[in-house]
Amino acid sequence: MTSTIETGSSIAGQTFMPSYDEDAAPAVPRQSLGRTTIDEKFVRIGTWASAFGLAWLLTQRLLPLPGLPWFLIMWFAAGLAVTAVTGLLTGGMIEVRDRVAGAVVTVGAMLVAGVLVSALAFVVMRGWRPLPHLNFYIDDMAGVGPKDPFTDGGILHAIVGSLIEIGIGVAIALPLGIGTAIFMTEVGGAFARVVRTVVEAMTALPSIVAGLFIYTVFIVALGYPRSGLAASLAIAVMMLPIIARAADVVLRVVPGGLREASLALGSSRWRTVWRVVLPTARPGLATAVILGVARGVGETSPVLLTSGAATFLVTNPTDGVMNSLPLYIYTTVRSGEPVAITRAFAAATVLLAIVLILFITARLLARPKRTKRSRSGRRFTQAPGLVGTNVVNADPLTEMGPVAPRDDLAELYPPALNEEIP
């Protein structure tokens, strides 16, 4: 209210608008309404602390329920009960329901995380003892008995076998898979729809059946011996539909505008695919392929039927039996000897490390590029209503899922009409 009367002005008693600086900082710092207050934090932490005590009392003193699992279960149940009671103290049933649901969801997610961590930690803890010995990585198991100490023998043959088998498998499945995906998305036509239907159907093929197919055709019918090549073929048959499907999903979310722009500038279809579509989809393709490879490396069942387990180093895939990491783990665990089981866990640790390296590579390749325009670290925002999968951070798991964005549907029905479709 800065109204001053200017003398000399012809109009007396003129009112002035209060000046308001929109860019000025607020006089008082704004209170954040969404943040949890210190009271709420206390209640939240205190709830689970008191539930911890209750669970201890119930399982260790009152009820005959020994063991860690029962303690965790009782902790969860008591935590929910205390959450409900504290919710009831401050609000009504709606508050209680909100808090209990939040607790259940959070505990469920933490349980899953705990399971993952327990599996990784368990394997490493059971199998760390052979790992410091260098011979574990540069020696094979030829002439090494199941009871021999860890200073003898190693898993070089399994590591090399795994790498050779997956290498040949990828060399077969990758060009065919990505070529098929290009055919399905970029060429199209009635025949492409047939191929897409068959490929999608074959993703349902259990890996053991793929192995049995190669075993029947390659080994029984054609009479070749068990070899690394047969195992590679089984892995390729298993991976081909998966890679084709995943690459198809990734290529389909390349914006059509990019293709049209390239074609409108006069480039041919081939150059459009090579210079526009594939470079755009490169990170997504890399993710899909590497995760497919990670799955192929860890798959035991096709290898179990086709390669046979050698105890010595074999580098020629056509030359008889060849071992691989999953198969080595399986056969060694089956022997039942404690020393051998520890070796199997150590091999599982190595397998996990390989999968982890592949996984991290995939993540690094798929990492969204930082653009200069995006500020404040919010890189994942995308306009609602656009396709659900971003090309760059396309979810690698939905490669197998049916939630691929149906751009053919989106073209038929513009978004505004979507609600009317029954």
Added chain:
Amino acid sequence: MTTLPVPDASTDVRPRKISRKATGADAVFVYSARAVGATVLVITGGVGLFLGWQGYPTLKHYGLGFFTEVSWQPDADILGIAGVLSGTIEVALVAMTIAFPLALLTALYISEYAPAQIKATLVSLVDLMAAVPSIVWGLWGFFLIMPHAAYFAIWLQRYFGWIPIFDVKGADPNAAVPDLSRYAASMFCAGIAVAMMVLPMSCAVMRQVFSQTPEGEKEAALALGATKWGMVRSVVLPFGRGGIIGGAMLGLGRALGETIAVLLILSPSFEIKPRILEVGGNTVSSLIAGRFGDASKTQLSALLAAGFVLFLLTLLVNTLAAVIVNRSRSGAGTDA
């Protein structure tokens, strides 16, 4: 004086011919892409056709009894997949009973409850969980979970033994020293390990669908005074229903075909039994892995036929999942 140009009637002017035919490098591209597509069609379709074709002599030899016979005795020439098929479905159902609620909760947590900073990390963790080899889950289930699961199974039988599925024949849960071997290597234990394998896949599909929930509807629910759970219940869950069902069925499809963890944990027996806590059981995939080595030609084709039945079952479940997800509102694009 200017004259209008008279069209020369002698040369026939016709519109330029428009051809969509590919020329030059494009033709090479189109034809080679088509050739690759045809190759893959032959390979993948060939596998399916081969399996189906192998089933024919089996059906001719064993008749429809192949589907109703429980035991698998190659020496007596009595083969049937009723026992293994029921075991497959039971293990898959146990796995889904465990994996479905956990996958749903995890997906909800990641998409709605998790702090924004750790969301991307959690998504990576779920993907990492999917990349963990099945043999590792087998080791985890066999060495870490099975001893604890046996005690849990005893407790279940003691209090819920009157329900047929929780009964265990030939074991007294109230004995001072319970016979743990009757509770180990059961379909329940195998189901736990399989659950951890299918969980990340279901979770990823569900999370993807939840993340497509229109932001406006969520904010509208909150603006009307809904709590977070109220918003989730009235907006996110109904919107994602198709994804929830589809993700669960996709997980079921994967659970049906899981081999190595089951082979490691379950001790093979051929019977139809609902008692999931009891030792023994078998699935189609572990039957194949266990019996392919010493199989004669007819038995091999019987194994292939069993594999074909498993494939058809998985295909059916996956197709249903795809139809459900694509039919639902969440499958199509949403209006902002």
